[in-house]
Amino acid sequence: xxxxxxxxxxxxxxxxxxxxxxxxxxxxxxxxxxxxxxxxxxxxxxxxxxxxxxxxxxxxxxxxxxxxxxxxxxxxxxxxxxxxxxxxxxxxxxxxxxxxxxxxxxxxxxxxxxxxxxxxxxxxxxxxxxxxxxxxxxxxxxxxxxxxxxxxxxxxxxxxxxxxxxxxxxxxxxxxxxxxxxxxxxxxxxxxxxxxxxxxxxxxxxxxxxxxxxxxxxxxxxxxxxxxxxxxxxxxxxxxxxxxxxxxxxxxxxxxxxxxxxxxxxxxxxxxxxxxxxxxxxxxxxxxxxxxxxxxxxxxxx
Numbered sequence: 455x456x457x458x459x460x461x462x463x464x465x466x467x468x469x470x471x472x473x474x475x476x477x478x479x480x481x482x483x484x485x486x487x488x489x490x491x492x493x494x495x496x497x498x499x500x501x502x503x504x505x506x507x508x509x510x511x512x513x514x515x516x517x518x519x520x521x522x523x524x525x526x527x528x529x530x531x532x533x534x535x536x537x538x539x540x541x542x543x544x545x546x547x548x549x550x551x552x553x554x555x556x557x558x559x560x561x562x563x564x565x566x567x568x569x570x571x572x573x574x575x576x577x578x579x580x581x582x583x584x585x586x587x588x589x590x591x592x593x594x595x596x597x598x599x600x601x602x603x604x605x606x607x608x609x610x611x612x613x614x615x616x617x618x619x620x621x622x623x624x625x626x627x628x629x630x631x632x633x634x635x636x637x638x639x640x641x642x643x644x645x646x647x648x649x650x651x652x653x654x655x656x657x658x659x660x661x662x663x664x665x666x667x668x669x670x671x672x673x674x675x676x677x678x679x680x681x682x683x684x685x686x687x688x689x690x691x692x693x694x695x696x697x698x699x700x701x702x703x704x705x706x707x708x709x710x711x712x713x714x715x716x717x718x719x720x721x722x723x724x725x726x727x728x729x730x731x732x733x734x735x736x737x738x739x740x741x742x743x744x745x746x747x748x749x750x751x752x753x754x755x756x
Contacts, residue, residue, distance in 0.1 A: 459501045463585075468501055471587045474609035476500040480508065480523040481556035482565045483548070500612075508559070508614070516620055521581075522559025522613045525670070529558075536618035537618055539574040539625030539644055546629045549636055559613045562598065565605040565664070572599075572665035573644030574627050575616065576657030582723055583615040584608075594618065598665035602722075625736035626731040629659075630723045632647050632714065640715040641705070643727035647735050652676070652685055657709060661707040661720045669707035671728065688740040698728055703728035 458476060460466040471474055476498035479485045488494035502508055511533070518536050520529075526544035530553070534541040540558070547553050547570050561569035570610035581592040584607055598606050607613070625646040631637035642659035654675045656668045676693050679685050704725035709717040720721060 455496060455544075456498045457501065458498055459504065461504050463505055465589065466502060466505060467585060467587050467610075470612055471610045473498045473500070475502040476734040478502055478559075478563060478612055481525070481552075481560050481603055483552050484560055484566070484579075502612075502636045511615075513620070517535040518618050520558060520616045520618060522615055525559075526553040526556055526676075534660050536620040537578070537675075538621050539577055539620065539627050539646055540571065540626035542606040542625070543570045543629075543642075543644065546627070546639075554720040556615055562590055562608075562613055562616070565603050567599075567602070567640075569664060569665070569727075570629065570639060570642065570659070573642050573657030573659045574619070574625070576665055576667050577625060577627075577644035577646035577655045578621075579646075579655055581617040582613060583617060584604075584611040585614045586610040588613070590614065596667070599666075599749065602663045621646070622737040625648040626734045628727040628731050630715075630727065638714065639695075641707075641709070641720045641723050641727070643724055643731055645728070645731040645735055647739055649685060649739070652680060654679070656703065656706075658703070658707060658724060661724055663708065666706065666708075668703040668728070670700050671706060672680070673701035674702055675732070691728040691732070691736050692739065696717060696732055699732055700725040 458469045460469050460529055461600065475496065477485060477496040478500045479501045502523060508521045509521045511518055511524055513536060528549045530541045530544040547556060561571040575595050580595045582595060582598050583592055586608065590690065593606050627644045629642040630640045639660045641661040643656035646655050647741060648655065654672045656672055658666050658668060703736045705719045707721050707724050708718035711717050
């Protein structure tokens with residue numbers, strides 16, 4: 455295995471063009487595990503650790519351009535206001551040591567359905583900035599995941615940044631695991647209210663071959679909020695709306711049985727998380743404290 459260590463972004467793109475099979479590594483929190491367990495043995499490792507621009511972000515009028523290697527620790531400590539859903543997801547990532555190393559670009563590159571960042575990115579409607587020596591392009595997050603651990607990147611492309619709209623309404627993230635820390639998600643759920651456009655977006659992790667949105671649940675809730683005048687009044691949601699949203703979210707899954715949980719449990723848990731996150735987000739939108747739990751990104755379900 456050869457180790458490539460470019461010093462600039464241009465050198466990194468040239469190296470990826472010359473060696474399309476090279477596996478990028480920055481935090482190494484996914485790639486090194488696979489290599490250590492001999493699940494992967496690439497011909498080339500492309501170390502992006504010296505490229506400082508990947509560890510920076512910039513905030514515009516309505517979006518945050520987040521470098522692919524910005525550590526989760528900095529997201530949860532410094533970007534909680536513009537990116538609340540992603541900050542909550544970052545809070546649940548593994549241990550402090552891993553949060554200091556890992557970034558969103560690694561989750562996207564690996565494209566594991568269990569990646570913690572995916573539900574929040576789907577709910578926020580992010581765009582992935584991909585680049586190669588041929589130029590750059592933005593890939594809508596909905597089109598990024600193409601299969602189990604597969605994404606829309608071309609062989610010569612690298613992830614440079616993620617563009618995420620700054621929150622114009624409350625966002626939440628919930629994750630179920632076999633314990634409270636250092637755990638891969640059994641399933642996860644993200645929810646974002648977008649009052650400016652009067653839309654709702656969701657993201658589901660580890661309950662389908664790829665990270666997915668609960669489209670039917672979004673459509674139902676969006677229509678219910680509009681028809682009932684909830685956006686303007688901010689009055690409490692009826693129990694029937696909350697229950698229906700949870701059922702539709704659970705129906706949006708395509709889970710399987712594996713060592714972390716059964717398909718039936720995952721479907722049940724997604725419904726519980728959908729109900730809880732809707733309760734939390736709507737309580738925040740209405741300016742009231744939730745009757746359940748304000749939440750810090752985890753929701754054990756029984």
